[in-house]
Amino acid sequence: METIYWVLIAIMIIIGFIGLVFPIIPSVLFIFGGILLYGFLFTFEQFNWIFWVIQILLVILLFTADYVANMFGIKKYGGSKAGIWGSTIGILAGPFIIPAFGIIIGPFIGAILAEMIVHKKDLVTASKIGFGSVIGFISSVVTKALIQLFMVGYFLLVVLL
Template structure:
């Protein structure tokens, strides 16, 4: 039975990592689901107040990293809130409009259109801002991936 239990926990945690590049999947919920599955299958005893406090802080870091990476990427290349919002919208709908490629093209196109439509930015500058959005998205994936690895590493340290 242990094999089935751990397989279920690992699958849920893998889905959390898929959520890094496919943002419609709520990574945080899948990580927490992995912890809860462990508790249901084995015991909640290892999960004391310190465990949940540390995990909550990492969850806050995950949300902060997502926002800050996108903001810094767009702002560094001269973008505005319109570019940030366009990038975020593009990130969410891009994969549905352009499967697979939309994950990368969505934030770029969204930031470009956001700047062009709202601020009437020069097209060359808007493309630069879109590139900044893409850099922000990629840095967000890396940062969130590291945070998720630390969360899971701490979980494994506690339960194994």
């Protein structure tokens, strides 16, 4: 039975990492859910208040990193809030509309369309902003992956030691 429990916990964590490339999946919630699942299936005894404070701070950092990286990438290339919203919609819709490349093309096109429609920017300027949204998204994925790896590593360190 213990093996089945560990498989379920691993599945939760794996889904969390899949959420990095499919943003519709709330990745951090699955990782945090895997930690909670361990507690319910085994024990919460190893998890002291320091563990929970660190994990919750990492969850907050993940949510913040996602927004800040996207905003920074768009703002750096002259974009606006409309570009940020367009990019966000593109990130969510892209993988479903263009399965193989939508995760990259979606935020690019979303930012371009938003800037052209809302702020009447020309195609060249809007394309630069779209490029910034892709840079922001990629930075966000790398940052979130590192934070999630730290969350899982810290969890495993506490559980296995």
